[in-house]
Amino acid sequence: MTASNLLLIVEDDPGLQKQLKWSLDQYDIILANNRSEAITALRRHMPRVVTLDLGLPPDPTNASEGLATLKELLELAPHTKVIVVTGNDDRGNAIEAVAQGAYDFYQKPVDADVLNMIIARAFHLHALENEFRNLQQQQAFSSGIIATSPQMLSVMRMIDRIAPTQATVLLLGESGTGKELLAKAIHTQSARAQKPFIAVNCAAIPETLLESELFGYEKGAFTGAVTQTKGKIEYAEGGTFFLDEIGDLPFALQAKLLRFIQERVIERLGGRKEIAVDVRIICATHRNIQQLIDQNQFRADLYYRLSEISIEIPPLREREGDILAIGNTLLKRYCQQNNCKEKRFAPETAQALESYAWPGNIRELENKLKRAVILSDSNLITLEDMEMSEQVDNAMPLNLKAVREAAEMSAIKRALLYSDYNISETSRLLGIARPTLYSLVEKHGLQDLIRHQLDQV
Numbered sequence: 041m042t043a044s045n046l047l048l049i050v051e052d053d054p055g056l057q058k059q060l061k062w063s064l065d066q067y068d069i070i071l072a073n074n075r076s077e078a079i080t081a082l083r084r085h086m087p088r089v090v091t092l093d094l095g096l097p098p099d100p101t102n103a104s105e106g107l108a109t110l111k112e113l114l115e116l117a118p119h120t121k122v123i124v125v126t127g128n129d130d131r132g133n134a135i136e137a138v139a140q141g142a143y144d145f146y147q148k149p150v151d152a153d154v155l156n157m158i159i160a161r162a163f164h165l166h167a168l169e170n171e172f173r174n175l176q177q178q179q180a181f182s183s184g185i186i187a188t189s190p191q192m193l194s195v196m197r198m199i200d201r202i203a204p205t206q207a208t209v210l211l212l213g214e215s216g217t218g219k220e221l222l223a224k225a226i227h228t229q230s231a232r233a234q235k236p237f238i239a240v241n242c243a244a245i246p247e248t249l250l251e252s253e254l255f256g257y258e259k260g261a262f263t264g265a266v267t268q269t270k271g272k273i274e275y276a277e278g279g280t281f282f283l284d285e286i287g288d289l290p291f292a293l294q295a296k297l298l299r300f301i302q303e304r305v306i307e308r309l310g311g312r313k314e315i316a317v318d319v320r321i322i323c324a325t326h327r328n329i330q331q332l333i334d335q336n337q338f339r340a341d342l343y344y345r346l347s348e349i350s351i352e353i354p355p356l357r358e359r360e361g362d363i364l365a366i367g368n369t370l371l372k373r374y375c376q377q378n379n380c381k382e383k384r385f386a387p388e389t390a391q392a393l394e395s396y397a398w399p400g401n402i403r404e405l406e407n408k409l410k411r412a413v414i415l416s417d418s419n420l421i422t423l424e425d426m427e428m429s430e431q432v433d434n435a436m437p438l439n440l441k442a443v444r445e446a447a448e449m450s451a452i453k454r455a456l457l458y459s460d461y462n463i464s465e466t467s468r469l470l471g472i473a474r475p476t477l478y479s480l481v482e483k484h485g486l487q488d489l490i491r492h493q494l495d496q497v
């Protein structure tokens with residue numbers, strides 16, 4: 041069986057099962073009679089296309105079990121194309137299913153040609169969408185963002201969706217997590233890309249200068265204002281204005297910024313004229329804005345305006361696989377920049393990189409790497425080069441077999457927890473047969489754990 045040709049048919053009528061199997065013989069067919077079999081098959085085979093009869097047992101005359109199955113299928117595998125199959129007089133439920141995310145519907149009786157065409161189109165669309173997702177990932181790379189973890193890929197998908205809009209965006213995340221880089225990516229993926237991207241860091245400019253920096257001033261507005269000067273917001277005309285560390289914006293200036301956001305006009309210091317400015321605003325902070333609002337340090341009305349869309353950027357330590365992906369790429373880049381031979385991480389360094397907490401996130405990784413590349417005198421980057429000590433806690437083994445075993449054990453433990461130590465449910469969640477689960481439980485020595493848990497009940 042190849043995944044590209046797998047078709048899951050969820051149908052409880054044996055006659056129809058046979059007919060479908062026969063008329064769809066160019067696919068590798070998996071049959072499921074009910075919801076639980078369908079979910080098990082989905083977990084085990086991850087088919088790209090599913091046909092789902094809405095009238096499933098225990099109440100085949102009603103669509104509720106079919107709709108519940110659809111929901112569960114899409115929660116587990118949102119990219120799967122589900123074609124719901126309904127009775128002739130059941131258009132309402134078919135439409136309801138499409139509203140819930142089904143790809144299409146098909147009304148019985150079965151016409152093999154039509155059904156074949158709908159299924160072929162579903163496979164085609166799945167392939168196109170897959171290609172699109174890959175392209176999106178490459179696009180992230182082209183903005184200099186290295187993201188392989190599910191956490192960051194979901195952030196990237198969100199960025200792709202909001203970039204072309206005019207929405208004001210608030211980026212939340214620890215220092216060094218890439219907020220400015222992501223703000224730039226939003227800009228370059230928008231229609232404003234050819235216009236300026238202007239960034240101001242509220243925490244880096246003294247409070248007394250920030251207002252004139254943002255809004256500009258007229259000649260004579262204050263001592264030393266010898267010429268008329270545009271503010272940074274004006275310089276961003278037509279483009280994107282990025283206000284970093286918005287949590288540090290002085291309270292008095294918050295009102296002025298709010299007015300600008302509401303009316304899209306500014307007044308330079310000492311000026312009387314309102315100047316219309318067309319900019320998209322992106323803000324960022326590492327601070328807890330809600331807390332600042334509670335402490336009366338941040339205006340709630342401004343916060344609501346700024347956070348039309350807010351995006352949480354996960355810290356580096358929570359991005360599975362990203363530390364080494366970013367580390368390896370930067371290592372190559374710094375070696376090239378320093379005209380030195382290619383270097384790589386010694387295994388214990390790679391392990392330490394993965395288990396270190398990275399409080400300074402990617403900026404800290406960059407700094408440590410730049411130093412290491414300059415100081416290292418061999419082609420292997422050692423712990424010493426990185427000024428790190430060996431981290432044994434939580435370290436993931438490197439040996440592939442050991443990694444697989446560790447992952448297997450952790451998945452089994454999680455499934456046992458989810459199912460409250462119910463063996464049938466655990467094997468269903470894992471997508472394996474009960475005997476396989478028994479042998480895995482034995483292999484990982486989990487019998488005692490299960491017995492102990494069951495004794496507690």
Ligand SMILES: Nc1ncnc2c1ncn2[C@@H]1O[C@H](COP(=O)(O)OP(=O)(O)OP(=O)(O)O)[C@@H](O)[C@H]1O
Nearest residue numbers: 184185186187214215216217218219220221402403
């Ligand atoms: N996913 C990533 N891939 C590659 N480089 C990254 C990534 N994220 C951040 N960087 C790099 O890390 C450094 C810090 O990123 P950035 O300045 O965007 O973080 P920040 O969250 O705005 O930090 P701060 O809150 O301290 O201003 C930059 O040099 C940036 O290019």
